[in-house]
Amino acid sequence: xxxxxxxxxxxxxxxxxxxxxxxxxxxxxxxxxxxxxxxxxxxxxxxxxxxxxxxxxxxxxxxxxxxxxxxxxxxxxxxxxxxxxxxxxxxxxxxxxxxxxxxxxxxxxxxxxxxxxxxxxxxxxxxxxxxxxxxxxxxxxxxxxxxxxxxxxxxxxxxxxxxxxxxxxxxxxxxxxxxxxxxxxxxxxxxxxxxxxxxxxxxxxxxxxxxxxxxxxxxxxxxxxxxx
Numbered sequence: 001x002x003x004x005x006x007x008x009x010x011x012x013x014x015x016x017x018x019x020x021x022x023x024x025x026x027x028x029x030x031x032x033x034x035x036x037x038x039x040x041x042x043x044x045x046x047x048x049x050x051x052x053x054x055x056x057x058x059x060x061x062x063x064x065x066x067x068x069x070x071x072x073x074x075x076x077x078x079x080x081x082x083x084x085x086x087x088x089x090x091x092x093x094x095x096x097x098x099x100x101x102x103x104x105x106x107x108x109x110x111x112x113x114x115x116x117x118x119x120x121x122x123x124x125x126x127x128x129x130x131x132x133x134x135x136x137x138x139x140x141x142x143x144x145x146x147x148x149x150x151x152x153x154x155x156x157x158x159x160x161x162x163x164x165x166x167x168x169x170x171x172x173x174x175x176x177x178x179x180x181x182x183x184x185x186x187x188x189x190x191x192x193x194x195x196x197x198x199x200x201x202x203x204x205x206x207x208x209x210x211x212x213x214x215x216x217x218x219x220x221x222x223x224x225x226x227x228x
Contacts, residue, residue, distance in 0.1 A: 001026045001042060009049045009148070016147040021140040028139055029127050037130035039066050039073035047075025048122050049148070051115035057152055058118035059160040059209060059221050062168040065125035068133050076121040078188075079111035092188040092200065097223060100204045106225040117222040122148060124171055146171060153180065158216050160209040164188055164200060181212040 002010075002017060016022050032038050040047070063077025067087060072080045078090050086094060086109030098105050115121055124145050129135035149171060152159055157179035163172045165187025175182055185203040186192045193200040210220035 001029060001045060004043065004050075005046050006049050006053065008054050009046075009151075012054060012151040013144065013147055016144045019140070019143055022144050025140045025144075029136070032127070032129060032136070037070075038136075039068060039070075039128055039130060040075045044073070044075035045126050048077070048115065048120055051076070051112065052118060052120045054151065056118045057120050057155065057159060058213075059162065060120045060122060060149070060152055061114075061162045061164070062149070062171055063121070063123040064165075064167055065123055065134055065137065066128045068128045068131055068135075070130065073128070074110075075126070076111055076115055077123045079115075079121060080109040082108045082110050084109060088190045089188045089193075092190065092193045096188070096201065096203070097206055097225075099202075100206045101223060103224070111225065113225050114223065117224075119221060120148075120152065124167060142171075150174065158213065158218060160213065160221065162205050162209065164205075165192065181209065181216075183208055183212075 005013065010017070029038065033042075061077055066073035066075070067080065071084055072087065074081050078093060080086060080090065090109045094105050094109065097103060111121055122145060125134070125137050125141040126145065127136045127141070153175050158181050160181040160183065161172055161175055163169045163182060163184045169184055172182060183205050185198045185200045185205065186196045188200045206223045213220055
């Protein structure tokens with residue numbers, strides 16, 4: 001499974017990939033696939049790293065674990081393949097994008113254009129048993145994905161980190177906020193998107209990200225989902 005990690009990322013992950021807890025993931029996920037449906041398919045587990053090479057990362061969106069319903073997970077946080085109805089959290093993200101930047105909602109929920117524009121769409125856990133959220137949590141994925149976040153943190157910057165919800169915020173505590181831009185809010189899930197002192201709805205994360213980059217003399221992130 002780890003052989004599919006692109007070389008440009010693998011060279012940065014030597015230490016976590018030698019960790020016995022991470023190494024045991026391959027056997028664990030294989031055993032899960034033998035007994036249950038597991039998402040995403042093996043060839044898509046590291047899609048976020050394949051579509052967004054390390055050198056191109058300009059923003060990071062941290063998710064929790066893959067969608068656990070059939071046909072939804074494609075290895076990118078919050079994204080679904082073309083033709084699949086966006087789940088509730090993604091619908092809130094797309095609505096916020098429309099409200100924030102004044103762009104019409106795309107026909108589908110694929111965030112692949114963002115990944116190709118340098119937005120790393122990374123889940124903390126990269127596999128899940130069908131129908132059971134968080135079923136592959138605390139098995140070693142967090143060690144590997146945490147190392148990926150730290151590899152991005154080591155970039156000269158600035159990189160924009162969009163941290164939505166308590167888990168993403170916890171994963172982002174060690175980000176260097178002098179070099180990078182960190183924008184936090186509640187999770188876009190309907191259960192939390194409009195709640196708390198910093199709700200996701202109305203948080204304008206995409207506009208704020210580009211404003212912060214402009215202040216640092218950097219070009220904006222292309223948030224257009226219609227672009228290839």
